[in-house]
Structure formats: structure tokens, C-alpha cells
Amino acid sequence: MNLHNRTIFEIHRIPTDQPQRKPNKVTVPKVIYTVAFQHLIQVTTALVLVVLTRPEDVKEWRMESPLLILIKIAIASVILDTYQYWIHRWFHVNRKLYRMFHSVHHELTVPFAFGALYNHPLEGFLMDTVGGAIPSMLLNMHPWTSAIFYSVATLKTVDDHCGYAWAWSPASLFNSNGAAYHDIHHWGKGGMYNFSQPFYTFWDHLMGTEYETAMARKKLQRETEEYTQQKFLNSSKDVSITSPDAASTSSTDFSDEKNSEDSDTSDSKFTAVKRNSVAAKVASSVLRNRKPVDVRGFDDDDDKTAVGFSEDIGTTSLSPTRSSKRLADKKKKK
Numbered sequence: 001m002n003l004h005n006r007t008i009f010e011i012h013r014i015p016t017d018q019p020q021r022k023p024n025k026v027t028v029p030k031v032i033y034t035v036a037f038q039h040l041i042q043v044t045t046a047l048v049l050v051v052l053t054r055p056e057d058v059k060e061w062r063m064e065s066p067l068l069i070l071i072k073i074a075i076a077s078v079i080l081d082t083y084q085y086w087i088h089r090w091f092h093v094n095r096k097l098y099r100m101f102h103s104v105h106h107e108l109t110v111p112f113a114f115g116a117l118y119n120h121p122l123e124g125f126l127m128d129t130v131g132g133a134i135p136s137m138l139l140n141m142h143p144w145t146s147a148i149f150y151s152v153a154t155l156k157t158v159d160d161h162c163g164y165a166w167a168w169s170p171a172s173l174f175n176s177n178g179a180a181y182h183d184i185h186h187w188g189k190g191g192m193y194n195f196s197q198p199f200y201t202f203w204d205h206l207m208g209t210e211y212e213t214a215m216a217r218k219k220l221q222r223e224t225e226e227y228t229q230q231k232f233l234n235s236s237k238d239v240s241i242t243s244p245d246a247a248s249t250s251s252t253d254f255s256d257e258k259n260s261e262d263s264d265t266s267d268s269k270f271t272a273v274k275r276n277s278v279a280a281k282v283a284s285s286v287l288r289n290r291k292p293v294d295v296r297g298f299d300d301d302d303d304k305t306a307v308g309f310s311e312d313i314g315t316t317s318l319s320p321t322r323s324s325k326r327l328a329d330k331k332k333k334k
């Protein structure tokens, strides 16, 4: 199908040619080998669990009703998402864990379907195998219910990494957690956000780690900071203009003036101007060195990304930053 010289695949393909986006750091054969190994671990673990938990008379182990299967899968999806959000976030916040384990998954800066389960084997075991086993055990699932749940979760993970945002994807019926959402997590500064996987996004929304909202919040924060600093700069200029004598007074002049008859008035004038000029210099240097609001790709580095998480997570306040607060306080004292 060709719509306006673009195929249906091109229309829904997630753009990956951003200049800031680095290429994948791993070869396709290594991805296939690692994913196959992880599947082997998962299948073995599942078989061991089935053998250990089966009743003495296997015939009693009847298939659950379709309604019960649906209810159990719905609850299990919430349990799995909760478990994976916090483990995933922990793997990013902890620098050592990120370097040793999770950085393997982030070698894929341009995700593709069969790299969905490309992880360090230990991380894969903890995140996916144990993550799938926990709801299965907690809800006492029949092996077939577990198999259906695990297959759905795996398919969803593959969809999240497929590189296409299909409008008719069943995953997109429930919420915005899909390929486009997870793609943000795989490159640039987006790596500090969108930890939720594989089903929902509620943990990101609850914890302030959803990318779009966090960027809007940061933009507001910077605008507030800029406004406060600009206001302070303007008021500093006013003080300098209304006190021309004091403004032109040098430190030597000040010591002379201190001994004069009207030393108290001159002292306060000088202190006000001096305080303002120092603060104005700080404020203007902050303004000069300000980064653009959305700097995706700037921190596309494993170590920086890992550090960046602990710095950025939890920045939920819309209040001015410490530097602008200090400047505002100085102004009040004046």
C-alpha cells in the first residue's frame, strides 16, 4: 500500500535517524544468541516450577474457566508491572547495577523486535523469569493460565521494541505504553524516564517519571527560574540608576567614605549596590550557561545516564531552584 509516496510501514515507523541517537552497540548475531539463551533459562525454570507445584494426582489439576483466566491475567499484569517498574528503576538509579547488568539492554539505542529480551542473563532471570513466576505463584495459576499470561507479556515486550507504532495494536487499546513510549527510554535523556513495562504507565505517572509530563514540568520550572532571575536583574539595574554616586564608588572610595560624617547612609548604599552587582553577575552567568529545555541525546552515555537518574528523579516541585531562591532572598533582605 502506498499513501502519498509513503508505504504503510514508513508511516508507522518510529523515526530513528535523529543526529543525537547513537547507533546500536551490539551485533545482531550476539542479540539472537543472548535472547535464545534467556529463553532456554525461562523454559527450564517454568518446567521446574510446574514439576514442583503440581498436585499428586495431576488429573485434579483442571483448566480454569475463561473468566477466571481473564481475572487472574488482569491481576497478574498489575503485579508484573509493579515488580518490573521498581526493579527497572533500581537498575538505573544504582550506578553499579546499571554498569554491570542493565547497560547490556541499553546497548540497543534503536530497538528491534527480537532484541526485546536482550539482557544480561542475570537481569533477564530477575526481571522477566522471576517477574513472571511471582504472579503465577501468588495467584495459584494453572500451568496453562501461566503459559497464556507469560506469552501475552512476552508478545507485549516484543511489541514495545518492534520499532513501529501500529494504531491497531491491541496494546494501544489500554493505554499509551507501546513502542513509541518505550523507544523514548532507549536513547538520549529519555533513558531517565518511562520505566514502566510491559503493560501500563501508571507507575511512571504516579512517580513523576513519565517523559512528556516531566519535560513540561521542567520547562515550567526553568521559565519560573528565568522569570525570577530576570526580575532580579531588572531591580538591580534600577538600584544602580537611582544611586549613581554609590554605583561608581570603588572599594577604596568606600573605606574613605566610611570615615566621613554621613558614613551610615553611604555604607548602606554601597552594600546594596555591591550585593546587587555580585548577585546580578551570578544571575547573568546562570542565564548564559542555561541548557535548552529538551536536551535529549546530550546524555546518551551509559555512565552519565546512570548518574542522571538519581539527579532527576523526584524533581516534582514547580518552585524556583535554590540559586534563584537565594537571589530572591537577598533581594528581600535589601
Ligand SMILES: [Zn+2]
Pocket (backbone or CB within 6 Å): 088, 092, 102, 105, 106, 185
Ligand atoms: Zn532501562
Ligand SMILES: [Zn+2]
Pocket (backbone or CB within 6 Å): 105, 111, 161, 182, 186
Ligand atoms: Zn527495552
